[in-house]
Amino acid sequence: MIVSTAFEPINGVSYYPAVVDDSLCERVKTALMDANAHSGADILIEGVRHPAPRLVSSFSDTVLGLEGMESSRTWTPELAELRDLVASVFSLNFNYALANLYRNGDDYTGWHSDKAALHLDGSKIAIVSFGAPRRLSIRSYEYPKDAQTFTMEEGSVVVMDLGVQATHEHSVPKEENPTDPRMSITLRKLHILDEYLRQSE
Numbered sequence: 775m776i777v778s779t780a781f782e783p784i785n786g787v788s789y790y791p792a793v794v795d796d797s798l799c800e801r802v803k804t805a806l807m808d809a810n811a812h813s814g815a816d817i818l819i820e821g822v823r824h825p826a827p828r829l830v831s832s833f834s835d836t837v838l839g840l841e842g843m844e845s846s847r848t849w850t851p852e853l854a855e856l857r858d859l860v861a862s863v864f865s866l867n868f869n870y871a872l873a874n875l876y877r878n879g880d881d882y883t884g885w886h887s888d889k890a891a892l893h894l895d896g897s898k899i900a901i902v903s904f905g906a907p908r909r910l911s912i913r914s915y916e917y918p919k920d921a922q923t924f925t926m927e928e929g930s931v932v933v934m935d936l937g938v939q940a941t942h943e944h945s946v947p948k949e950e951n952p953t954d955p956r957m958s959i960t961l962r963k964l965h966i967l968d969e970y971l972r973q974s975e
Contacts (some may be wrong), residue, residue, distance in 0.1 A: 784912060784922065786789060786938030793863060794856065794929040795844030801852045803904050806831070807957055812875045815843045827882050828955075829875040836966060838870070846870070853959065860900050860961055862866035864933060868900070868961040876908060876956045885913075887939040901932040906954035912944045926958075 792950065793882065794802075805811070812829035832838070832846040833853050839845045849871075857868050874883065888899060901910075903926040910932065913921035946958075 784938070787912060787942070788913070788933045789926070789930065790933065791927055791930045792857065793931040796929070798852070798855060798859070799890070799929050800905055802856060802959070803957070805852045806873060807852050807875070807905060809875065809877060812873060813844050827880070827883075827884075829874045829877065831875075832871065833873070834870040834964075836869075838966070840965075841945060848885065854920065854961060854971060856902065857961060860902060860931060864898070864931075866898055866900065866963070868962075868963055869966070870962045870964045872954065872958070872960040874946075874958045876906075876946065876953075876958075878955065879953035882948045883946040885943045885945045886936075889942045890936040890939045892962075892964055893936055894963045895936075897936065898915035899934045899936070900961040901926070901934070902959045902961065903930050903932075903956065904928055904959070905956040908946055908949070908956045910944060911947055912942055914942050916941070924964060 783831045785909055809829055812831040815830045830843060832840070832843060834846040835849075835850050837845055837848070857871065861867055876882070893899070894935045905928060907925045907927050909923050909925050911917075911923040
């Protein structure tokens with residue numbers, strides 16, 4: 775039985791170690807732990823677009839074109855297996871995956887909350903880690919100085935409720951010491967809007 779561990783409970787956020795076995799981890803890394811498998815993307819900060827400080831790619835049931843990113847690709851065999859495994863373990867369903875490649879300790883994700891409105895009501899977001907351990911920090915909007923930080927190990931999964939996006943934000947901060955590459959696969963259940971399909975044509 776998988777048990778949530780690693781940090782003081784935050785309502786709507788759970789960390790589960792060792793969900794993905796070594797064999798599938800290695801196959802996912804062989805397929806995607808390479809800068810050539812990803813591309814740059816833009817992020818919106820206070821109304822201004824900036825290059826994201828990491829590389830990204832996306833995969834989905836239907837080819838989608840989300841703003842600021844290249845069109846998604848169809849699931850690779852390894853990602854389809856990962857999607858189905860995480861869905862089965864947590865009784866969830868996913869139709870989209872965002873891959874973030876952190877090439878070294880200088881790549882990061884700044885403080886943000888995910889856009890709950892893009893997701894189907896009642897769905898959850900699952901973040902799966904591969905490669906080097908990296909820290910995940912979470913803080914509430916009400917008490918921003920009281921951030922919790924814990925380490926995401928390879929094969930672990932963080933599960934977030936949509937509701938927590940309204941009360942908390944999270945980040946993957948830079949690392950001071952040299953750090954090997956790390957990749958996250960963020961599994962989601964999105965609303966498939968016509969505008970996403972039009973952008974992919």
